[in-house]
Amino acid sequence: MKSMPSTSDKILDIAQSLIVAGGYNGFSYADISNAIGIRKASIHHHFPAKAELVAVLVDRYTKQAEAGLHSLREQAASPADQLRFYIDYWRSCIENASQPFCVCAMLASEMQMLPNEVASRVRTHFRNLAAWLTSVLQAGVEQRLFQLDKRPEEQAQMLMASVHGAMLSARALGDPGLFIAIVGPEIARLRVA
Amino acid sequence: MKSMPSTSDKILDIAQSLIVAGGYNGFSYADISNAIGIRKASIHHHFPAKAELVAVLVDRYTKQAEAGLHSLREQAASPADQLRFYIDYWRSCIENASQPFCVCAMLASEMQMLPNEVASRVRTHFRNLAAWLTSVLQAGVEQRLFQLDKRPEEQAQMLMASVHGAMLSARALGDPGLFIAIVGPEIARLRVA
DNA sequence: TTTTGTCTACCTACTAGTAGGAAGTTTCCA
DNA sequence: TGGAAACTTCCTACTAGTAGGTAGACAAAA
Numbered sequence: 175m176k177s178m179p180s181t182s183d184k185i186l187d188i189a190q191s192l193i194v195a196g197g198y199n200g201f202s203y204a205d206i207s208n209a210i211g212i213r214k215a216s217i218h219h220h221f222p223a224k225a226e227l228v229a230v231l232v233d234r235y236t237k238q239a240e241a242g243l244h245s246l247r248e249q250a251a252s253p254a255d256q257l258r259f260y261i262d263y264w265r266s267c268i269e270n271a272s273q274p275f276c277v278c279a280m281l282a283s284e285m286q287m288l289p290n291e292v293a294s295r296v297r298t299h300f301r302n303l304a305a306w307l308t309s310v311l312q313a314g315v316e317q318r319l320f321q322l323d324k325r326p327e328e329q330a331q332m333l334m335a336s337v338h339g340a341m342l343s344a345r346a347l348g349d350p351g352l353f354i355a356i357v358g359p360e361i362a363r364l365r366v367a
Numbered sequence: 368m369k370s371m372p373s374t375s376d377k378i379l380d381i382a383q384s385l386i387v388a389g390g391y392n393g394f395s396y397a398d399i400s401n402a403i404g405i406r407k408a409s410i411h412h413h414f415p416a417k418a419e420l421v422a423v424l425v426d427r428y429t430k431q432a433e434a435g436l437h438s439l440r441e442q443a444a445s446p447a448d449q450l451r452f453y454i455d456y457w458r459s460c461i462e463n464a465s466q467p468f469c470v471c472a473m474l475a476s477e478m479q480m481l482p483n484e485v486a487s488r489v490r491t492h493f494r495n496l497a498a499w500l501t502s503v504l505q506a507g508v509e510q511r512l513f514q515l516d517k518r519p520e521e522q523a524q525m526l527m528a529s530v531h532g533a534m535l536s537a538r539a540l541g542d543p544g545l546f547i548a549i550v551g552p553e554i555a556r557l558r559v560a
Numbered sequence: 561t562t563t564t565g566t567c568t569a570c571c572t573a574c575t576a577g578t579a580g581g582a583a584g585t586t587t588c589c590a
Numbered sequence: 591t592g593g594a595a596a597c598t599t600c601c602t603a604c605t606a607g608t609a610g611g612t613a614g615a616c617a618a619a620a
Contacts, residue, residue, distance in 0.1 A: 181599080196480040199392035202575065216600050218577065275476070282539035283468070283476045287389040300539045324552055331536060335549045338535050339528030346475035346493045356528045359517055374565080395609060409566050411611065563620075568613105575608065586597070 182220045184210050186231050194275045198228060198284050198292070225289035228281075232295040235277050236302060243306045253314035254365060261357050264337065269350045279338045304330050311364070320364045329364070336360045375413045377403050379424050387468045391421060391477050391485070418482035421474075425488040428470050429495060436499045446507035447558060454550050457530065462543045472531045497523050504557070513557045522557070529553045 192201035314320035385394035507513035
């Protein structure tokens with residue numbers, strides 16, 4: 175019953191993994207062409223320009239993330255579990271190397287030279303993630319599960335930075351376990367003693 | 368009395384600011400050529416290959432950072448001040464946009480497709496920085512200025528991640544003030560109440 | 561006189577992107 | 591229901607421009 179992914183989805187999938195590896199300037203239509211066995215011109219049929227391809231890709235990523243985070247809020251029992259599942263998602267992505275970095279974090283580092291249509295979408299993802307973390311922390315405070323030093327918005331920014339910084343350190347030092355070694359204590363500290 | 372910087376220093380300076388803006392694949396010899404008014408071939412005279420240029424650049428950066436951090440340890444009164452000066456250095460770099468990102472953090476994000484000679488040097492910088500932070504935290508604990516939840520090495524990794532993640536968020540959201548808003552509370556928390 | 565730094569001129573490989581056409585599929589209507 | 595028009599997807603073949611890099615000439619300095 176599982177339907178074959180469409181060509182444009184395959185293009186986006188490959189492009190995404192190439193961006194995660196090397197950023198916006200780190201991949202070309204030729205790379206995608208080789209990876210999925212289709213001509214460059216055919217990729218241009220689906221996505222006329224590179225900036226457009228990446229803009230669509232980031233839109234898709236943002237929507238998937240929004241959906242995932244939203245369903246986490248519905249399913250996970252407590253705010254503490256929601257946070258745990260969130261970081262556990264990244265822990266496994268990094269440890270099995272399936273997606274060892276966030277696409278938007280990657281693109282954010284190149285912000286200064288990204289086409290506008292891409293840059294604005296990356297900002298949107300950052301705002302969405304910060305908002306989600308804020309709401310989880312807020313709920314945790316209300317349920318007396320968390321005790322925060324700062325306002326939930328600030329604490330959410332601190333947590334988001336920790337997650338992205340931990341991804342970077344894990345990558346820089348080639349040590350996947352470093353991610354959870356950094357983020358784990360950071361969320362543990364939020365809990366009421 | 369100030370001596371004019373040599374051509375190769377000018378090349379490295381421009382290359383560094385270009386890498387900070389767009390990473391390893393985000394600049395070319397032609398960009399440097401335009402920026403300092405010298406032909407591409409002349410740049411190849413100083414740095415035969417791009418990988419070599421960037422390797423030298425990272426070596427220089429690492430040495431400058433080592434020297435700066437070392438003199439901070441000598442000059443600053445207490446470990447708390449050392450930490451404060453360190454993050455204040457980055458705060459001003461980001462706020463006046465002179466160097467809104469760490470070269471090695473930038474390159475670390477592209478780790479997977481960096482030439483080996485560059486990747487190994489980026490790892491070295493990360494190890495050096497982690498070691499410096501560890502020693503500062505350690506000294507702070509011994510002087511009863513800091514009270515850490517975790518071992519100094521782990522706390523240092525957490526702090527380094529926070530710094531890099533804060534740079535990324537500041538850049539992604541186009542808000543230079545976000546850097547200190549994230550890192551400030553993080554170091555404040557280390558102090559003994 | 562050798563070394564250093566710069567130049568012009570060039571190379572090959574690759575970049576994003578285009579033109580035009582060959583199949584197959586869908587739509588629409590007499 | 592048949593068939594023409596329209597659309598989709600892919601192709602080959604191409605463009606202009608840029609990538610990193612090289613060869614060799616020239617001038618000034620050591």
